[in-house]
Each structure stands twice: as structure tokens, then as C-alpha cells.
Amino acid sequence: xxxxxxxxxxxxxxxxxxxxxxxxxxxxxxxxxxxxxxxxxxxxxxxxxxxxxxxxxxxxxxxxxxxxxxxxxxxxxxxxxxxxxxxxxxxxxxxxxxxxxxxxxxxxxxxxxxxxxxxxxxxxxxxxxxxxxxxxxxxxxxxxxxxxxxxxxxxxxxxxxxxxxxxxxxxxxxxxxxxxxxxxxxxxxxxxxxxxxxxxxxxxxxxxxxxxxxxxxxxxxxxxxxxxxxxxxxxxxxxxxxxxxxxxxxxxxxxxxxxxxxxxxxxxxxxxxxxxxxxxxxxxxxxxxxxxxxxxxxxxxxxxxxxxxxxxxxxxxxxxxxxxxxxxxxxxxxxxxxxxxxxxxxxxxxxxxxxxxxxxxxxxxxxxxxxxxxxxxxxxxxxxxxxxx
Numbered sequence: 001x002x003x004x005x006x007x008x009x010x011x012x013x014x015x016x017x018x019x020x021x022x023x024x025x026x027x028x029x030x031x032x033x034x035x036x037x038x039x040x041x042x043x044x045x046x047x048x049x050x051x052x053x054x055x056x057x058x059x060x061x062x063x064x065x066x067x068x069x070x071x072x073x074x075x076x077x078x079x080x081x082x083x084x085x086x087x088x089x090x091x092x093x094x095x096x097x098x099x100x101x102x103x104x105x106x107x108x109x110x111x112x113x114x115x116x117x118x119x120x121x122x123x124x125x126x127x128x129x130x131x132x133x134x135x136x137x138x139x140x141x142x143x144x145x146x147x148x149x150x151x152x153x154x155x156x157x158x159x160x161x162x163x164x165x166x167x168x169x170x171x172x173x174x175x176x177x178x179x180x181x182x183x184x185x186x187x188x189x190x191x192x193x194x195x196x197x198x199x200x201x202x203x204x205x206x207x208x209x210x211x212x213x214x215x216x217x218x219x220x221x222x223x224x225x226x227x228x229x230x231x232x233x234x235x236x237x238x239x240x241x242x243x244x245x246x247x248x249x250x251x252x253x254x255x256x257x258x259x260x261x262x263x264x265x266x267x268x269x270x271x272x273x274x275x276x277x278x279x280x281x282x283x284x285x286x287x288x289x290x291x292x293x294x295x296x297x298x299x300x301x302x303x304x305x306x307x308x309x310x311x312x313x314x315x316x317x318x319x320x321x322x323x324x325x326x327x328x329x330x331x332x333x334x335x336x337x338x339x340x341x342x343x344x345x346x347x348x349x350x351x352x353x354x355x356x357x358x359x360x361x362x363x364x365x366x367x368x369x370x371x372x373x374x375x376x377x378x379x380x381x382x383x384x385x386x387x388x389x
Contacts, residue, residue, distance in 0.1 A: 063131030069115035078106055079132070083139045088147070095144055096264040103132050103267055133267050134198040141197050144265060146257045158256040158286070161293035166248040168292060172241055179216045183242070186212035190250040193258050199266040202258055203275055209250075210278035213242045243285035244292075259283060 067076055082102055090098065110116065110132065111124040119127060137144060146152060171183065189209040196202050217239055247255065263279055271279075 060131060060134055063127055064135075066115040066127075066131075067135075069113065071113035072110060072115045075106055075110045075113070079136065083136065086140055086143065088143050092144075092148070092260065092264050095140075099133075099136055099140075099265060100267055103129060103136065104269075106132060129267060129270060130200060133265075133270070134200060137199060137265055138197055145197070145261055146254060151257050151260075154256045155254050158290065159251070159253075161290045162248055162251055162255070164293035165244070165289045166251070169241075169244050169248045169289070171245050172238060175216070176219065179219055182212050182216050182219075183246070186210075186246055187250045190246060190252050193255070194253040199262050200270070202262045203266055203271075203279075206259075206262065206282060207275055207278045209246060210243075210281065213239065213246060216242060239281065240285060240288065243281055244288050247282070247285055247289055255286065259286065 066072065086095075086098075107125060107129045110128045111119075111121070116124040116128060146155065171180070175183070186209040189205050189212065193202055193205045196205065220238070252258070259279070259282065263283075266275075
């Protein structure tokens with residue numbers, strides 16, 4: 001299995017077209033049973049309610065059971081074909097857009113089947129959309145999460161920044177014993193982020209951690225017992241300091257990739273305002289961590305509280321890239337570097353970016369893809385052999 005391509009492994013998870021309809025649906029649903037148990041649980045800690053990954057009575061396993069109904073067979077076939085034909089050479093934004101469009105397209109047809117007849121229209125839409133999103137992303141996880149060499153590179157960079165900033169970031173003085181306990185619970189929540197694979201389950205971990213930190217703000221404001229004109233500014237500064245300390249203390253594995261993954265593959269219609277706020281604040285806190293590490297090393301200064309992760313990581317690229325390059329997955333991470341700065345391990349990303357830009361330019365010019373995609377440059381797969389020499 002180790003020698004198979006990511007696309008082959010994803011296709012292997014899909015169903016054989018020769019199966020009987022009833023068995024086809026059952027096998028497709030049964031293939032994801034193992035993931036249903038891996039969901040964040042709802043807890044009540046320190047008076048701050050944490051969200052569950054599923055609402056009562058509508059968990060992912062029940063969605064899989066509905067897929068086994070004969071009336072859902074045509075949708076099962078569509079899901080199987082979508083997973084099997086999904087290509088591995090898409091940028092994160094392109095892959096997310098394709099998945100979002102598919103989920104939006106197939107959900108109405110699934111909700112009209114007898115398998116969902118016992119639910120109200122709103123309930124059926126919620127269950128179907130959440131279920132299809134999770135099912136498809138789990139099937140394609142090998143192609144979507146940390147698939148690009150750039151993701152591996154940024155994770156390493158961010159983790160080094162977190163280690164560098166951990167010595168200088170600390171909790172605000174004067175926090176109560178309950179606040180310190182709540183903070184540790186938030187650390188545990190964020191450390192679980194990498195254990196889950198579905199966008200919503202990861203989002204739950206992030207939202208839980210954010211809510212716990214917000215609970216500290218509420219408690220501190222209550223204990224202070226006074227109102228000042230600059231309370232909002234003070235709370236904003238305290239929130240940022242707490243979130244920075246949360247990120248450095250938890251040192252959650254692959255934090256950059258997890259944040260990017262959730263923001264990309266969570267269906268826009270399912271993201272609540274509170275989730276969006278938690279994503280934005282955690283991204284800004286991560287940007288502050290990266291900026292702090294750069295300053296400590298004598299590098300570029302922090303882009304400010306309003307900087308997002310992408311801006312903080314791409315500061316060396318000379319400013320924001322146009323949308324057509326972002327869509328194509330081009331990063332310009334090596335712009336301004338000489339050949340002597342490169343390592344053998346950087347070649348995969350460099351050649352990958354070259355091919356993506358060439359493809360994007362051909363599309364803009366309306367030029368057809370050449371029959372031979374060998375542009376005279378050694379492929380990343382061939383270049384990997386250099387690592388052992």
C-alpha cells in the first residue's frame with residue numbers, strides 16, 4: 001500500500017461499480033464506521049459550555065445508516081464517482097471549491113429521498129450537508145491534508161516559531177485559580193486538534209478552546225467589578241495574550257495545516273459567526289506568535305494584530321499575491337533566494353510551483369495543455385531519489 005499514489009489510495013476506498021445497489025450503499029457507509037467514534041464530545045467545564053461535534057440524535061453514524069437506504073443509492077453512486085475521479089494536482093482553494101460545489105449540488109437530492117423523510121426540511125439539510133462533507137473529506141483526506149510540500153514546510157516553520165516564542169509568551173499576572181484551571185482545559189482542547197480528520201470536528205476543538213479562553217475574560221471582568229471606557233480595548237489585548245499563550249503552551253502538532261484545512265474545507269454555509277470569530281482570532285494570534293519569533297531572531301517585524309496567518313507566513317514574498325496565483329496554489333516562497341540557499345528537500349516545492357504557474361498561465365492564455373506534460377524538468381518523484389545520495 002505504501003507504494004500506491006494518493007489518488008490510487010483514495011480510489012481504493014471507493015466502491016466497485018459491479019456491486020449490487022443495496023450492498024453498494026452498505027459498503028460505502030460501513031467503510032466510514034471507524035471515523036464516527038472519533039468525534040469531540042460535549043463537556044461543561046468551569047461554567048463554559050463546549051459544543052458537541054453532533055447535535056443530539058443526529059450523529060455521523062446515523063447519517064451513514066441513512067445512506068444504506070435503497071432510496072439513497074443514486075446519491076451513493078455520485079459520491080463514489082466524485083471520490084474516485086478527484087484529482088491530486090489541485091491547490092487547496094481549488095480542491096475546497098470543488099468539494100463545496102459538490103456538497104451543495106448533491107445535498108438537495110439526498111434530502112428528497114425516503115431515507116430523510118422523517119426529518120424536517122431544515123433538519124434534513126443539516127444532517128445531509130454535514131454528513132456528505134465529512135464523508136467526502138475523510139475519503140480524500142490523504143489528498144487534502146498536508147499533501148503539498150509547502151504545507152510541510154510551513155508546519156516546520158510555524159512549529160519553530162512556536163518554540164522560539166514559548167520562552168517570551170506568558171499568561172497575564174493576577175489570574176484566579178479558576179482561570180488558570182480553565183486555561184489548562186483550553187490547552188487540552190487545542191492539543192486534540194490534530195487527532196481528528198473532519199473539518200467540523202477540528203473546528204469543534206478550536207471553538208471549544210476559544211470559548212474557554214473567552215470564559216476567562218468573562219470571569220476576570222466579573223471579578224474586577226468595574227466598568228471603564230477602555231474595557232473593550234483591555235479585553236481585546238487580554239484575549240490576544242491568552243490566545244498567544246494558548247498556542248505556545250499547547251504546541252498543537254501541524255497547527256498551521258489544521259487552521260488552513262478547517263478554513264478551506266468547512267462548507268461556508270455551515271460556518272457560524274462564532275466559529276468564524278474563533279478562526280479569525282486564533283489566526284491573528286498565530287500571526288502574532290510568528291511575528292514575535294521573527295523579532296526575537298532579528299527578522300521581519302510582526303505585521304500587527306490584524307495580520308492573518310497567510311500574510312505572516314508570506315511576508316517574504318513581496319506582498320499579497322493576485323487571486324489567480326492563489327487559486328493555482330503558487331506561493332513564491334523562494335523568491336529572492338539564490339540557488340545556494342536551496343536544499344535538496346526544497347526542490348519538490350520549487351518544481352511543483354513552477355508547474356502550477358505554467359498551468360495557470362496556459363489557462364489564462366487559453367492554450368491547451370500539451371500532450372506531454374514533461375517540461376524538461378525532473379519531476380519531484382524523480383528528484384526524491386537524490387535525497388538518498
